[in-house]
Amino acid sequence: MKITIGYSPCPNDCFIFDALIHGKIDTEGLQFEVLLEDVETLNKKALKGELDITKLSYHAYAYVLENYILLRSGSALGFNCGPLLITRHPEGSRRMDDNLKIAIPGKLTTANLLLSIAYPNLTNKIEYVFSDIENAVLSGEVDAGLIIHENRFTYQDRGLKKIIDLGEFWDSLIHAPIPLGGIVIKRSLNNDLQQKVNRLIKKSVEYAFANPESSMDYVKAHAQEMSEEVMKKHIALYVNDFSIDLGETGINAVQLLFNKAKELNLFKFNNEKIVID
Secondary structure, three states, rough: EEEEEOOOOHHHHHHHHHHHOOOOOOOOOEEEEEEOOEEEEOOOHHHHHHOOOOEEEHHHOOOOOOOOOEOOOOOOOEEEEEEEEEOOOOHHHHOOOOOOOEOOOOOOOOOHHHHHOOOOOOEEEEEOHHHHHHHHHOOOOOOOEEOOOOHHHHHHHHHEEEEEEEHHHHHHHHHOEEEEEEEEOOOOOOOOOHHHHHHHHHHHHHHHHHHHOOOOHHHHHOOOOOOHHHHHHHHHHOHHHHHEEEHHHHHHHHHHHHHHHHHHHHHHOOOOOEEEE
């Protein structure tokens, strides 16, 4: 049986899915048709229900709960691993005002949701592919940029300054891991298949942890402009025990994020069951 799956070409996703996609584990008769896209593209595809299984931002998940359910494996959660708001101006956070023009990596990203929670009056936002945000800040196209993924390891090398670490902000607000991205599967697929996919992703993550060099060719193939050191830092930050299984702590963290967003009237969502049993 062949099913479609989408995830990003970022090091953490390539690390997680390498064993599954390349037959390093027994896939129990399943074949996967893979689509690699940046997370905001995947978020938009999830809104249209285009893929059977997909990585998406937890912010986007709130809008597709009716059609997708969260798998327990494959997520990116953690403490103090959130997005950073950066600027080219040396005075950094002292320049904060509501009129700042800000580059964001997509309206549906969890990064944008966290920014809205921290600074609800910052509404002058322009969407960019995440990898173009640093250049937009450096060129003066925008006053500040919301960076995610590996850019948190490189922005200082380009002379950019941090305004706020939204991971630290979230931790000070609610001491729980930040739910950044998760893996969801269509609710219309039968429960046995949902469980099988979750089981296989868990095995793929466990294989990657047991054989950390095995996935590096796949990681490097999609991160050619990134140093190996940055690739490994990226993986270490975003792939952890929550990627193997969310557990109650991870599931509660997702609910806390949704509750805070609802409290601030940032979105509404149906009261569907969030995660598979």
